[in-house]
Amino acid sequence: MNLNLCPRSFVLVLFTLITISSHAEEKKEHNFERWEKSISQFEKQDQEQGIKPGGILFVGSSSIRMWDLDKYFPDQPVINRGFGGSEIVDSTHFADRIIIKHKPKVIFLYAGDNDLARKKTAAEVAADFKKFVAKIHKSLPKTRIVFIAIKPSLSRWKLADTIQKANQLIAAQCANNELLEFADVWDPMLGEDGKPRPELFKSDGLHMEHAGYLVWKKAVQPYMNQK
Template sequence: MSCRCLSPLCLVFLFGLADAAPGQPPRPDLSPWSEQNARWAEEVGRLEALDREQEDPEGAVLLIGSSSIRLWETAAEDLAPYPVIRRGYGGAQFSDLAHYAQRLIEPHDFRAAVVFVANDITGGPADKTPEEVGELFGYVAEVLRWREPDAPIICCDVRPAPLRFGAWREIQQGNAALRAECEKRPGVYYLDTADAFLRDGGAAARDDLYGPDRLHLSRSGYELWGELIKAELDRVLADRGDRAGTPSAAGEGSSHPTDR
């Protein structure tokens, strides 16, 4: 093919194809968020350095997402006996998680995955539509499924937080889109935790479960969140015949779709 026929549009298309190995799900159009996605390159690089430095525990649960994952230093304790791999970065949105999904997910063997991202709808002018949130999560779920076809995936809802409670109605619409994407896919589960973080009949978020910034969880908030996630892990893994703390087939020599 002559180089003269490669228009800029053709080049974008060809490089997009080069991003995906055979069998990988097609990446959605992320161009509206390209500048934002580039800002996370250094942070994702630090997480990739952890992949080189640390050996993953056998039969682990992969935790990916935003600052609630990054700051969850007691995750291994709170989710015991499930071992964990924690790969979160502060401020994550589904648009950048989708952009970096293959790099964050591909290095790991995991028994189950938990996804939590809370920054796409916050009440600001740059908020995504619920449809955009759903589509982007759907792609992340497909990458997880490509990497570990038999591992259950848990998508946590965006919890009500005191700082963003003014946008709770819009956040609920985003949650509904996440739930709908989960319901399309066998083995992908939506975890609704909202009631546990609400007070006064749903009129406000519980301040006692959040730190001074009224956005990030306190220790008691993490304990509660961990209990809810662990209960869901118990449930979905029991459906597969797995027992808590027992490595599954995903942790026992599972093969990578591209024979890594």
């Protein structure tokens, strides 16, 4: 390799190498294998408890996984299929194994939080939601899907503008489809200062205390019993 380059040529070569490296990084395949243990545990639960069609299924990341649904909705046929750290694409990928076979009458999805933290754009998150909807409705054309808005949090407040943009794009999708709903938790989780209410969060500033889940319960309740 000829290294006797003029400064301008050297800069161009360096820029090209950086660009190639960046593109290679972007094209890395998503690691679905990391969730195999969690998905297998769900399948074991299904074998032990049996499948009861027509329930209300919650799926998504850690905010769903940590939600004691039986406690907050004791009289509802709720199913928790949250796995912490997951993105929308993960719920789509494993839909056949953890969602579709339950034939739920309504699905509540909370994801997008981790997606944006891992540098996805608002448009990419909205596109991933569209693919999730397509996956579900291919097998369950009458199932309602409720997207729980990406929440504001203390630890990810720097992403507030991007989160709001993603929420707006997804809310627009929901407004154009009678089987989609958008449950807003953004506004009720903000204080009078326009920032996340500290009392709603655990010490990590990301996951929620009981008070936070009470806000979520109020937000999703209207969509649980609709026909």
